[in-house]
Amino acid sequence: MPSREEVAYFGAGPAPLPTPVIEAGGKAFVNYNNTGLGLAEISHRSPTANAVLAEAKSALTTLYDIPEGYEILFMQAGGSGEFSAVVHNLVSVWVERRRRKAEKALGNDEDKLLERLRKEVTEELKVDYLVTGSWSLKASQEAARLIGTKYVNVALDARKANNGKFGRIPEEATWSLTPTKREGGTGSAFVYLCDNETGVEFPAFPKCLEPQGADNEEDERIVVADMSSNFLSRKVDVSKYSVIFGGAQKNVGVTGITIVIIKKSLLPPQTATPPPALLHKLEIGGLPGTIVLDYATIAKNNSLYNTLPIFNLWIASQVMVNLVNTFGERKVSGQEEIANKKAELLYTTLESHPQVYQVVPDKSVRSRMNICFRVLGGDAEKEKEFLAGAETLNLTGLKGHRSVGGIRASNYNAVPLDNVEKLVRYLEDYATK
Structure with missing residues (x-):
């Protein structure tokens, strides 16, 4: 069984969460702040709940x-x-x-x-x-x-x-x-x-x-x-x-x-x-x-x-607090820089192999969050082969949306740069076979 660190998940949602938040959430679910109760058990009208809201x-x-x-x-x-x-x-x-x-x-x-x-x-x-x-x-x-x-x-x-x-x-x-x-x-x-x-x-x-x-x-x-x-x-x-x-x-x-x-x-x-x-x-x-x-x-x-x-709500709060602490005065602009860098890596790689990969949306409106593309013009068997090869490398959650088909790599905030780089290497390897 692969560890959390070994899996690069690009699912469209529910999406990955920062590992520190998941780990802290496990403790909070069982015993929040040594109260003897988990956060899922406390009253939504309690002072604790109001503090989480604030x-x-x-x-x-x-x-x-x-x-x-x-x-x-x-x-x-x-x-x-x-x-x-x-x-x-x-x-x-x-x-x-x-x-x-x-x-x-x-x-x-x-x-x-x-x-x-x-x-x-x-x-x-x-x-x-x-x-x-x-x-x-x-x-x-x-x-x-x-x-x-x-x-x-x-x-x-x-x-x-x-x-x-x-x-x-x-x-x-x-x-x-x-x-x-x-x-x-x-x-x-x-x-x-x-x-x-x-x-x-x-x-x-x-x-x-x-x-x-x-x-x-x-x-x-x-x-x-x-x-x-x-x-x-x-x-x-x-x-x-x-x-x-x-x-x-x-x-x-x-x-x-x-x-x-x-x-x-x-x-x-x-x-x-x-x-x-x-x-x-x-x-x-x-x-x-x-x-x-x-x-x-x-x-x-x-x-x-x-x-x-x-x-x-506490999970969402911890994600937002983590962003505040990580980027300081840059605020959400700090996360924007990372999101743009990850998206640029993926699109640049896809564009460098036009005979193999075709990006679905027009370049003027390409999403930084959901990178959608077809393999070899949308060949169903080749796309299955692509997905199977990705799975062997623990690159998961890449199957496209049912309305679009093909491949979709969701580049949400908690997807680490390292995982995007792993996907880029696979894209390069598959294209040059």
């Missing part, structure tokens, strides 16, 4: 330089749960903002208020999706399932510019975003993007989503980013986003924790949740949503409305 928030705030106007939530249901949560919460915010404006204009006349809101929902409600891969596609499909396809604007379907497949992100000028008030429109409830798909990553924040300098924050675009698979792998200007979320099991921890960074202006008291009775009357499917996915409820209860898995 430590996690502090480390994340430090790493990302999160501004004061944001709240950090720890939730459950993974990134897929957020597909629903985003719709539940942000469409409700859209309704509430419209309700307040209507109330100022019409007073307390409930019949007129309801008539106006129904008209605005029918004529103006839109949610924008940038579909660049399977995850943003699933998110857009969930929005359509909840509130109906007529309200979902797929502003970008990258497959249309790439022969029906994902692998490119077309020029921003081709995107059909709902016009904002500044642009002569009414704006959408939010714009949704997945920052890193299977093999495809946005190289930078889209220029067309930059703040427009509107007089009222409500006239700006609400940008939502799923960063599940590139969380804490590069520097991010949080102030450009209204919501950032990520499942922990790629770069931060183990399955069971979802991290949400959200503008406080989208939470009470700045924007309260509209009354459930009103949402029922408006008949917007999926609203009001599940209470354990309600941002206002989770924020009000310091992420402890329901039983939060404190051991899972």
Whole structure:
């Protein structure tokens, strides 16, 4: 049986964790700080749990330089749960903002208020999706399932510019975003993007989503980013986003924790949740949503409305604290340098053998986190041979995503440089046989 040090694991998730965190987690699971109880056994409302929460928030705030106007939530249901949560919460915010404006204009006349809101929902409600891969596609499909396809604007379907497949992100000028008030429109409830798909990553924040300098924050675009698979792998200007979320099991921890960074202006008291009775009357499917996915409820209860898995949160906290301690003032930029170096090593090696390896995504949007490629044009037998050869060297987790096929080397934060160098040597050896 190979030891942990001998295995180079490139699985897409659950992904590797730093060995020191795993070792400390084993002790904490059995007996945390000599309390005689493991972290999985303590009350989520105990002082110990609150201390773990505070430590996690502090480390994340430090790493990302999160501004004061944001709240950090720890939730459950993974990134897929957020597909629903985003719709539940942000469409409700859209309704509430419209309700307040209507109330100022019409007073307390409930019949007129309801008539106006129904008209605005029918004529103006839109949610924008940038579909660049399977995850943003699933998110857009969930929005359509909840509130109906007529309200979902797929502003970008990258497959249309790439022969029906994902692998490119077309020029921003081709995107059909709902016009904002500044642009002569009414704006959408939010714009949704997945920052890193299977093999495809946005190289930078889209220029067309930059703040427009509107007089009222409500006239700006609400940008939502799923960063599940590139969380804490590069520097991010949080102030450009209204919501950032990520499942922990790629770069931060183990399955069971979802991290949400959200503008406080989208939470009470700045924007309260509209009354459930009103949402029922408006008949917007999926609203009001599940209470354990309600941002206002989770924020009000310091992420402890329901039983939060404190051991899972502690693992994520230790990973983040480790990053803070390792990189100091460089913060997440330090991890970004390593991630870029590992990705460059892999892509350079693949490109040096074009007759053997073909990188799937376009060079302009290649993911640093998930390196996807085919062997000998996608020859099924040769790819099986490649994977079998890798397994004999303890290079594991390389089988490609079912939607893409081929080979996928996931280059998450806890994948050591040494392991990437082992894979590079195998790539070279296989190509020169």
